[in-house]
């Protein structure tokens with residue numbers, strides 16, 4: 615099993631770090647986890663064609679994690695996918711997909727009419743994750759678990775297990791016990807890492823002050839100063855960071871996280887495969 619970090623960025627545009635997205639590959643199974651800005655192009659850069667993916671997992675409903683989903687659904691269909699696409703996500707996932715397809719209703723209709731083949735529209739099967747969180751996706755053992763990202767509720771992390779390998783993706787979360795529990799001794803923990811202190815304060819973004827923004831961020835994200843402690847307790851074989859701001863400096867992150875965590879550490883980069 616391997617993971618490709620397709621996008622290691624945040625909502626703010628950054629050509630070096632595209633929006634959040636990861637591709638899990640286990641044998642013939644490809645699972646896309648989140649579909650942030652630039653995901654479809656990143657897939658192609660990583661030599662994966664959209665029709666090769668039949669399953670998408672969404673961690674939570676912040677738009678930076680799904681803003682490329684309509685691009686993905688329609689492009690996959692234009693490129694000839696004839697299998698249904700399964701999308702798994704928190705409650706409200708059905709409504710989001712319905713609305714997305716409604717936005718593109720005219721486009722889909724004229725494409726079919728133009729081709730004159732009466733081809734069916736993209737078939738999207740949505741699975742809203744409730745408390746039934748153990749899943750088998752094309753035979754791959756997958757578990758959704760709750761993380762803490764208030765006010766977004768619910769927000770999930772995902773764990774994937776094959777016979778000999780395990781990967782956990784944190785999604786967006788503040789430091790939380792459930793990460794430590796679900797990622798304990800995992801082979802690879804891909805964890806968000808928001809170095810909010812590095813982001814210059816811009817008035818007009820909705821926050822009252824720089825202090826107010828940092829305080830609010832700490833309530834729903836994990837700063838590098840806290841990530842070392844999480845990793846120390848979870849003790850993964852490898853920790854990889856994601857969800858990083860443009861101003862994040864890899865050497866600085868290594869140093870801050872390394873203060874509390876002495877295991878293998880990878881500062882994630884777009885298109886890195888582990």
Ligand SMILES: [Zn+2]
Pocket residue numbers: 674676763766786
């Ligand atoms: Zn979020």
Ligand SMILES: [Zn+2]
Pocket residue numbers: 624625634676678679786857
């Ligand atoms: Zn996010």
